[in-house]
Amino acid sequence: MTRSRRSGVLGGRPAATTRGRLSSVAIDLFTANGFDETSVDDIAAAAGIARRTLFRYYPSKNSLPWGEFEEHLAELRNLLHSSPSEAPLGVSLRDALIAFNTVPASERDEHRRRMSLLLGVPALQAHSMIVYADWRAVIAEHCAERLGLDAASHIPQTIAWQALGTALAAYDQWLLDADADLTELLRVGGDILINGVSSLTA
Known part of the structure; x- marks a missing residue:
């Protein structure tokens, strides 16, 4: 059995949803620029959404890598x-x-x-x-x-x-x-x- 876009130890599913895509965008930014150096605003901008919209999907920056x-x-x-x-x-x-x-x-x-x-x-x-x-x-x-x-x-x-x-x-x-x-x-x-x-x- 294989899956894609997984969240790590807990496994995962394909990132076909907005939540999955946001997590992938965040991971790319965290990896390239550093976790502490990347803001929620940076992630929202890269995803093409408003900061407020991002928080509808994730309650915090720390929750984003978990998908x-x-x-x-x-x-x-x-x-x-x-x-x-x-x-x-x-x-x-x-x-x-x-x-x-x-x-x-x-x-x-x-x-x-x-x-x-x-x-x-x-x-x-x-x-x-x-x-x-x-x-x-x-x-x-x-x-x-x-x-x-x-x-x-x-x-x-x-x-x-x-x-x-x-x-x-x-x-x-x-x-x-x-x-x-x-x-x-x-x-x-x-x-x-x-x-x-x-x-x-x-």
């Missing part, structure tokens, strides 16, 4: 919901992470720029924590449903944090090496998520 986040969360839920019921929980999480973050070659450069911003710009980190919390909630809900537990309880929350760490670690490595295979990094990390640290020790 159509609510739609991405719905897609993640659908991926997890459609996973085979007979598949072990860890396998369903690993496979969903891989499918959700599969990037076609034509979109790889923009995806790398987006993720470089999201993981490398200090000013974005506070907003990212909010996004990650919502993302983890989707994972925790799936785990809770499979395990018959409350989504807010320790085990679903622990697995959700582990899944997030798996994705972020894969992206960290991918950004360090232009030739790295993101899918393979997610698969290896997902296998550790499934089997645990004990599988790596002698």
